[in-house]
Amino acid sequence: xxxxxxxxxxxxxxxxxxxxxxxxxxxxxxxxxxxxxxxxxxxxxxxxxxxxxxxxxxxxxxxxxxxxxxxxxxxxxxxxxxxxxxxxxxxxxxxxxxxxxxxxxxxxxxxxxxx
Amino acid sequence: xxxxxxxxxxxxxxxxxxxxxxxxxxxxxxxxxxxxxxxxxxxxxxxxxxxxxxxxxxxxxxxxxxxxxxxxxxxxxxxxxxxxxxxxxxxxxxxxxxxxxxxxxxxxxxxx
Numbered sequence: 001x002x003x004x005x006x007x008x009x010x011x012x013x014x015x016x017x018x019x020x021x022x023x024x025x026x027x028x029x030x031x032x033x034x035x036x037x038x039x040x041x042x043x044x045x046x047x048x049x050x051x052x053x054x055x056x057x058x059x060x061x062x063x064x065x066x067x068x069x070x071x072x073x074x075x076x077x078x079x080x081x082x083x084x085x086x087x088x089x090x091x092x093x094x095x096x097x098x099x100x101x102x103x104x105x106x107x108x109x110x111x112x113x114x115x
Numbered sequence: 116x117x118x119x120x121x122x123x124x125x126x127x128x129x130x131x132x133x134x135x136x137x138x139x140x141x142x143x144x145x146x147x148x149x150x151x152x153x154x155x156x157x158x159x160x161x162x163x164x165x166x167x168x169x170x171x172x173x174x175x176x177x178x179x180x181x182x183x184x185x186x187x188x189x190x191x192x193x194x195x196x197x198x199x200x201x202x203x204x205x206x207x208x209x210x211x212x213x214x215x216x217x218x219x220x221x222x223x224x225x226x227x
Binding site: 036044090094100101102105108 | 119155156157158159160162171182195205212213216218219220221
């Protein structure tokens with residue numbers, strides 16, 4: 001069965017330090033993978049996507065993620081956290097089920113950025 | 116931002132009443148989706164549409180129905196609202212099923 005596991009429900013970092021949000025997935029074939037960000041009381045915004053091109057994907061606001069097929073991981077990183085990065089982040093895998101590309105959402109990681 | 120609006124943005128209703136939520140897009144995308152978001156569950160798909168009058172069920176469709184009479188509008192109806200349907204509802208659109216989805220601002224529904 002397809003699934004997405006976000007390994008940390010909460011991550012806390014200091015401003016200016018690196019961010020690592022972990023995501024592992026299971027998929028029946030080569031999936032598409034996404035990271036979305038949700039600020040409080042807002043909709044989800046696409047950060048970046050992997051669709052079988054380069055394994056290192058760069059997104060908006062300095063975020064990037066690396067697709068590692070051998071580890072079935074798609075971890076999100078940023079070299080230096082900013083206060084405005086405080087939000088909830090969702091890892092999403094798109095997989096084909098019953099002739100339809102279904103999105104599977106992780107349960108989310110809340111990022112706290114301390115001054 | 117993708118041109119997606121949802122209405123109403125907030126609603127409080129009583130158990131047993133029907134409720135309709137509206138999603139409107141200006142992007143002319145073929146696919147539209149309704150999700151609900153609950154703490155600890157991420158987003159779960161309720162129904163989706165792959166064209167005018169073409170809809171199908173998602174993983175949590177019980178108690179919900181949808182309609183799409185125009186490309187730009189996708190309606191979600193709770194036939195008889197229950198407290199378990201208290202949630203935040205998001206509409207999303209995509210150009211094709213394999214492409215990224217773009218989300219609306221959400222509707223917070225409270226069923227008392």
